[in-house]
Amino acid sequence: MTPGSNLPLNAVRVAVDVTAPVRLDVSGLLLAANGKVRSDDDFVFYNQPSGPGVTHSAAAGGGDTITVDTAAVPDGIEKIVVTASPDAPGATFAGTEPTGTVRNADDGSVLATFTPPQLGPETALVVVEIYRRNGAWKVRAVGQGYANGLAGIATDFGVSVEEPAAPAAAPQAPPAPPAPQAPPATAGQWGPPAGAPAPVAPPAAAPPAPAAPAAAAAPAPGSGKINLDKGRVSLQKNQTVSLVKGGSPLLSSVKMGLGWEPAFRGKSIDLDASVIAYGPDRKKVDNCFFGKLTILGGAIQHSGDNLTGEGAGDDEAITVHLGGLPPEVTGLVFVVNSFTGQKFSDVAKAYCRLLDAQSGEELVRFDLTHAEPRTGVMMAKLIRQFSGEWEMTALGEFVDSRTVRGMVKPAAKAL
CATH class of the missing domain: 2.60.60.30 (sav2460 like domains)
Known part of the structure; x- marks a missing residue:
């Protein structure tokens, strides 16, 4: 022709x-x-x-x-x-x-x-x-x-893939949600998050506490939770950090940067980062990925396929306006998939890191320390607590799925 x-x-x-x-x-x-x-x-x-x-x-x-x-x-x-x-x-x-x-x-x-x-x-x-x-x-x-x-x-042809306005114009919600009901503040939307009841010591990689008021230098009695008061937190698998600083929940815009490198020189790796939003019943509300760059009225925005995010090494980034998320969204799971079928055993230095979207300050980091010959990995989850604060948990769980659609069920189970 x-x-x-x-x-x-x-x-x-x-x-x-x-x-x-x-x-x-x-x-x-x-x-x-x-x-x-x-x-x-x-x-x-x-x-x-x-x-x-x-x-x-x-x-x-x-x-x-x-x-x-x-x-x-x-x-x-x-x-x-x-x-x-x-x-x-x-x-x-x-x-x-x-x-x-x-x-x-x-x-x-x-x-x-x-x-x-x-x-x-x-x-x-x-x-x-x-x-x-x-x-x-x-x-x-x-x-x-x-x-x-x-x-x-x-x-x-009318598909909504254009990148939206910069995070500075993001919607902001009221600073505090309604007072918690009967459940304790340490309980998440689906019960206690990993490590919540028992004290979790700050990992060795966390920097020493800076000179700060005594009340901010240590967690509240009996809570045992890591928060952001001591600066950047480096998580290990299944560890949780509460997105609280100075006693106030973080409700501003954050950016989840996800990155990876080939395990062998000269062998290209094409992966796709996505986030799946869930309601309190573990039902999917929506998902944000390369083909759908904006969801939930702009509260979640994807940087696009194969773009370098802020900071060295980020391959793709997903911005979340925590204060602008609708109340029906109580959990987010960040996943990475290999549609072309390459296994994560061919990937080195995969990681995710949470940054302040406006200042670029790195808040939380999780480095994947092992790999499995599978095509999907759940990197981390964010869960809204009854008290209104958000908690981030490192997952590092591998599954066999080349697309975000195949991650919806296993990610729901991980909440």
């Missing part, structure tokens, strides 16, 4: 493979008559692999596939556009010739192929579109390039 050409489709189920000499991220967008998605659910990609009549899969021999079951596509959808972007951060299509191959999804026979010509500085591309015309389905070769990546394509 050549740019702009079209062909009728004689198969009900068609698969579009997009391959190239480099790794590509391939997506499908379901568009209504106005040329826009109806909602973010119409954006199908590796972290949201299914939509109405459209699925995403990774081909065994390399490349990704968008499969369209035309009989299952809703009546209000006029076309499905198939897009591609280089997986490497900042990479363009210069010197790369991606090829879209349209196949009968049932017998594998090739219906059409298309290689967009003369690509250069483009960082994303609409390869082909599957569309309705007079009650029949057709395929058109497009080859339209974008300079602002997959986010540019998604935004153009």
Whole structure:
């Protein structure tokens, strides 16, 4: 096929493979008559692999596939556009010739192929579109390039992936919630957090107490909890820190930076960081990840895929406006996944760290000291206490899941 050409489709189920000499991220967008998605659910990609009549899969021999079951596509959808972007951060299509191959999804026979010509500085591309015309389905070769990546394509078609305003404009909630009821202040929304009843000594890595009023230098009698009064806290697995400083709960904006490095020189690692928000019944409220950069009215914001966060080493960062979280959100679990299937045994120095989003001060750090040959890890959780304060617990629990969707159940159990 050549740019702009079209062909009728004689198969009900068609698969579009997009391959190239480099790794590509391939997506499908379901568009209504106005040329826009109806909602973010119409954006199908590796972290949201299914939509109405459209699925995403990774081909065994390399490349990704968008499969369209035309009989299952809703009546209000006029076309499905198939897009591609280089997986490497900042990479363009210069010197790369991606090829879209349209196949009968049932017998594998090739219906059409298309290689967009003369690509250069483009960082994303609409390869082909599957569309309705007079009650029949057709395929058109497009080859339209974008300079602002997959986010540019998604935004153009109505997906909400643009990064929101800076944290300084974040909403702030009243400084203190209603007074606690019968449960003690040390109890979390789902019962006592790890280590709450028993005293937990500050780890060796914590710096000595600075010159400060005597009341701030030691925990309250009988509480035994680590807080932020002594400066940065370094957690070990299953340890908990109360986000309280000077006797007041931290309700400002914080940033969870997550980072990792390859265990072997020259072997690239592509991981995705996400956060899942839960209610007091352990039911998922929402999740924030590369394909959904803002949730809960801007209270949680994702930096985007493969961007360097504040401070050396952060690969991705997630900002949480603690005071702006709706009351139905009582727990957050931060996870990292390897969609491409690389195991965490190929990852070195994975960590998460909590920072003050405005000053950049590092508050809490957790370094993953061991790895397992699995594709997902729950790094840490934040739980709102009955007293209104938040507590952070280091998890470091590995599971077999390549996407944030597969983390929802195990993360709920970890709360």
